[in-house]
Amino acid sequence: MTNSMRTTLNKFSTYLDSLVAFVVVAVIGMIIVPLPAFLLDILLVMNIALAILILVLTLFTNSVLDFSSFPTLLLLTTMIRLALNVSSTRLILSEGEAGQVIDTFANFVTGNNYIVGAVIFIIIVLIQMLVVTNGSSRVAEVSARFTLDAMPGKQMAIDADLNSGMIDEAQAKQRRSNLENEANFYGAMDGASKFVKGDAIAGIVITIINLVGGILIFSINGSYTVTEALAEFGKLTIGDGLVSQIPSLLISVASGILVTRTANDKGFGDSLGKELFRTPQVLYIVATILFLFAFIPGFPFFPFALIAVLLVTTGYLLTQNEADQQKVSEAKQAQADTIHKKERSDEPITSFQVDPIAIEIGYGLIPLANEEQDANLTSHIQSVRKQLSHEKGIVLTPIRIRDNLQFTPNRYAIKIKGNEVASGELYVDKYMVVEPELIDIDIKGIPTKEPAFGLDALWVDEKDRELAELHDLTVVDPLTVLVTHLKEVIHQHAHDLLGRQEVKQLLEGIKDQYNVVIDELIPDILRLGEVQKVLQNLLKEDIPINDLVTILETLADYGTLTKDPETLTDYVRQSLKRTVVKPHLDERGQLNVLTVHPDTEERITESIQKASGGSIPVLQPRVITSFFDSLNQQHNQLEAQGVPHVLLTSPKIRAATRNLLAFNFPDIAVLSLNEVPNDTQLETRGMIEATL
Numbered sequence: 001m002t003n004s005m006r007t008t009l010n011k012f013s014t015y016l017d018s019l020v021a022f023v024v025v026a027v028i029g030m031i032i033v034p035l036p037a038f039l040l041d042i043l044l045v046m047n048i049a050l051a052i053l054i055l056v057l058t059l060f061t062n063s064v065l066d067f068s069s070f071p072t073l074l075l076l077t078t079m080i081r082l083a084l085n086v087s088s089t090r091l092i093l094s095e096g097e098a099g100q101v102i103d104t105f106a107n108f109v110t111g112n113n114y115i116v117g118a119v120i121f122i123i124i125v126l127i128q129m130l131v132v133t134n135g136s137s138r139v140a141e142v143s144a145r146f147t148l149d150a151m152p153g154k155q156m157a158i159d160a161d162l163n164s165g166m167i168d169e170a171q172a173k174q175r176r177s178n179l180e181n182e183a184n185f186y187g188a189m190d191g192a193s194k195f196v197k198g199d200a201i202a203g204i205v206i207t208i209i210n211l212v213g214g215i216l217i218f219s220i221n222g223s224y225t226v227t228e229a230l231a232e233f234g235k236l237t238i239g240d241g242l243v244s245q246i247p248s249l250l251i252s253v254a255s256g257i258l259v260t261r262t263a264n265d266k267g268f269g270d271s272l273g274k275e276l277f278r279t280p281q282v283l284y285i286v287a288t289i290l291f292l293f294a295f296i297p298g299f300p301f302f303p304f305a306l307i308a309v310l311l312v313t314t315g316y317l318l319t320q321n322e323a324d325q326q327k328v329s330e331a332k333q334a335q336a337d338t339i340h341k342k343e344r345s346d347e348p349i350t351s352f353q354v355d356p357i358a359i360e361i362g363y364g365l366i367p368l369a370n371e372e373q374d375a376n377l378t379s380h381i382q383s384v385r386k387q388l389s390h391e392k393g394i395v396l397t398p399i400r401i402r403d404n405l406q407f408t409p410n411r412y413a414i415k416i417k418g419n420e421v422a423s424g425e426l427y428v429d430k431y432m433v434v435e436p437e438l439i440d441i442d443i444k445g446i447p448t449k450e451p452a453f454g455l456d457a458l459w460v461d462e463k464d465r466e467l468a469e470l471h472d473l474t475v476v477d478p479l480t481v482l483v484t485h486l487k488e489v490i491h492q493h494a495h496d497l498l499g500r501q502e503v504k505q506l507l508e509g510i511k512d513q514y515n516v517v518i519d520e521l522i523p524d525i526l527r528l529g530e531v532q533k534v535l536q537n538l539l540k541e542d543i544p545i546n547d548l549v550t551i552l553e554t555l556a557d558y559g560t561l562t563k564d565p566e567t568l569t570d571y572v573r574q575s576l577k578r579t580v581v582k583p584h585l586d587e588r589g590q591l592n593v594l595t596v597h598p599d600t601e602e603r604i605t606e607s608i609q610k611a612s613g614g615s616i617p618v619l620q621p622r623v624i625t626s627f628f629d630s631l632n633q634q635h636n637q638l639e640a641q642g643v644p645h646v647l648l649t650s651p652k653i654r655a656a657t658r659n660l661l662a663f664n665f666p667d668i669a670v671l672s673l674n675e676v677p678n679d680t681q682l683e684t685r686g687m688i689e690a691t692l
Contacts, residue, residue, distance in 0.1 A: 030083035037099035042099045051247035055254040057156040106239025121241045121353040210237040283315035354418030358400040364409025380483045393546035424451035426478040434474040454498035495536040524561035533565035593648035599687035615656040634686040
């Protein structure tokens with residue numbers, strides 16, 4: 001295509017909207033304004049050409065979305081045919097003729113036998129109404145229903161692909177748009193098919209009017225006798241009916257082809273040819289049967305034998321083509337085997353890998369993942385991933401959402417590396433009221449526990465939600481409950497989600513600017529796995545790893561002295577002292593601490609032993625119990641007063657003390673003196689002592 005042709009087409013498309021608007025208005029005008037016979041001939045030919053164009057276009061359409069304007073076009077072509085019918089009727093009844101096209105159709109189809117023409121016209125109308133249009137309308141109706149029913153599952157599949165990283169945001173948006181457009185198309189086709197059926201009925205009525213009206217008008221005014229009028233207007237009526245109904249039939253067939261097409265990347269002819277002639281044995285069987293019919297007495301030999309020979313020839317050509325393709329395939333395979341023989345012998349076994357993090361939901365919670373809603377699970381998860389990546393400094397992998405038919409309808413579960421770590425129940429039509437016992441009024445609902453923090457709660461209806469809000473209670477929608485629980489689970493298990501691959505991604509993210517420290521550290525001083533363990537230790541104690549450069553520089557400084565992850569972690573914590581202390585300061589910027597009695601600290605120091613999981617003090621059970629009781633008492637007092645606090649120890653016992661308290665007191669932060677900045681004011685709130 002030349003540049004001048006492209007320019008012309010671009011200019012044409014610019015004015016296409018205006019042209020379509022003009023055509024629509026002109027169609028309405030054709031019903032009112034009389035048309036001369038020569039102009040009617042041109043418009044009738046254009047109508048036939050348009051019908052053929054639409055039919056052929058549907059044969060080359062791969063999906064209904066490629067021709068999504070078809071329902072509207074169906075209405076427009078119906079109005080064009082009706083307008084032409086009105087114009088031809090006006091000419092027939094006023095002048096006794098309707099142009100050369102209608103006259104030619106009448107003479108060519110009917111000859112001198114108008115009964116034959118009338119029968120052909122009726123057959124065409126019946127085929128269109130009872131077979132093509134009726135079937136197309138039913139297919140469109142069922143397809144629309146099935147598409148709507150399958151939308152939640154398809155949307156979840158799109159969300160799952162998005163969360164797993166198989167597609168990006170733009171692709172997911174395009175697939176959701178295609179899904180919506182497909183449902184809208186079938187719904188529109190269900191209604192648009194009624195236009196064609198109404199057009200056929202209108203064609204019958206107009207034909208009867210032309211015949212009866214023409215005979216009455218021209219026989220009464222003396223232009224024709226009744227017999228002559230019957231002959232003349234019978235011919236014109238049949239010609240007019242055929243000229244209008246043949247394009248209508250073509251478009252009806254086109255609509256039937258379009259709604260029965262399944263989406264693929266091939267046109268109808270390509271798909272039909274490959275599917276109909278893919279098995280040569282079938283062609284041989286059909287040819288044999290036709291040969292048998294040809295030799296039965298009374299059956300015409302030549303037609304059966306001719307078709308049988310054609311089928312045998314086609315089957316032979318297909319067999320030869322398959323053999324040639326097989327030879328080419330074998331040659332390519334032999335070449336590949338020669339080149340990759342060694343690699344193929346050592347080919348690894350591929351196994352299914354679990355998702356780092358996933359959410360499974362019962363079928364009753366599927367509406368939470370509906371993309372049509374402004375607030376949905378997928379969008380909230382994306383926000384959580386961005387927020388936690390900013391807060392914790394880690395790269396969160398996509399979170400997969402699956403429906404689990406084995407769950408009760410309202411149950412959900414959060415899994416880390418295939419293992420369920422948290423679960424709960426939600427009611428999509430209710431709201432959660434947290435700590436309802438704080439007010440005296442009676443609120444009816446389903447008792448439950450807030451899943452993220454274990455607070456008493458109630459699931460209440462909409463009417464009780466307003467009452468709870470009036471009394472300043474915390475009211476949370478089910479989606480927020482789930483997202484909050486997910487966020488808390490990720491906080492608790494961030495260290496489990498940081499694998500070597502994620503560490504490598506973090507390093508690559510800063511390598512352009514800080515390649516010197518990375519090249520110095522890995523692999524000459526520490527291996528990637530050793531860096532990973534230090535980062536996991538930090539995350540385990542809720543210390544963000546946003547300042548990755550400082551962490552790497554500290555590891556480079558001390559990595560030559562020790563390879564122990566626990567010791568390296570303490571060095572890094574000291575370098576991040578402001579980051580470590582900041583979450584525990586009160587509103588005055590003061591750090592409230594509980595200290596360890598010197599005797600107890602000495603006892604812990606003497607009992608520390610190294611294990612695979614880190615340092616641990618090996619104390620007598622009664623000593624540990626006494627230590628826990630003392631800590632628990634003072635911790636609860638400060639909690640009741642709303643005072644943020646930490647346990648402050650000497651550097652040599654910090655790690656061992658943290659490991660000792662990890663299970664029973666996971667929320668108490670353990671800091672060493674070396675991790676507190678010099679300008680931070682300390683206030684001692686108590687001393688922990690273990691008595692014998």
